[in-house]
Amino acid sequence: MCTEIVFATGEDEAELQALFTGYxxxxxxxxxxxxxVKSDNKVLAGAMLAQLDTNFFHLLVFAVNEAGRNTGIGSQLLQEMINNPEKYCQNSFDSNDSLYKVTTVAKGDAVRFYEKNGFVACDFSELAEPYDEQCLECPDKEDCKPVAMIIECHKYIV
Known part of the structure; x- marks a missing residue:
């Protein structure tokens, strides 16, 4: 299966929205x-990463469609994004800092996926605003079982 990692366009909106809605x-x-992640013009996975500071990123959404599950597509996308975060943020700003963090909030069973990819559970207070409080008042919190996650990375500056 030949896949590519690309930024979404307007033509992808309905398919990506349907993927996220399923989660x-x-x-x-x-x-x-x-x-x-696309293959033969079909969306297999989608995500959005935001840069919050020169060395701080937050993964806002992440989903893999049914056909892409258990194929490594999700890990491929996640690893590419956390290893090259500035490349996958539309409005990124460069940093000469070699240490950076990526955070996210995992729902339920997704915790294992993030752990497999190097993330560890952390306290919500380690997330940037407003993500540190995003689950406090959520009526679905008990069903969702949100877990704040973090990974510290080093980039090699040449």
């Missing part, structure tokens, strides 16, 4: 800010 999520911003 109880929606688009996290403009369609062009989302990153996709």
């Amino acid at each position: 109880g999520m929606g688009l996290a911003g403009d369609i062009e800010e989302h990153v996709l």
Whole structure:
């Protein structure tokens, strides 16, 4: 299967929205800010990463469609995004800092996926605003079982 990682376009909006809706999520911003794994023009996975500070990123949404599950597509996308975060943020700004963090909130069983990819559970207070409080008042919190997750990374500056 030949896949590519690309930024989404308007043509991808309905398919990506349907993918996220299946996980109880929606688009996290403009369609062009989302990153996709595509194969034969079909969306297999989608995500959006936001840069919050020179060395701090937050993964807002992440989903893999049924055909892409258990194929490594999700891990491929996640690893590419956390290893090259500035590349996958539309409005990124460079940093000469070699240490950076990526955070996210995992729902239920997704915790294992993030752990497999190097994330560890952390306290919600380690997330940037407003993500540190996003689950406090949520009526679905008991069913969702949200877990704040973090990974610290080093990039090699040449």
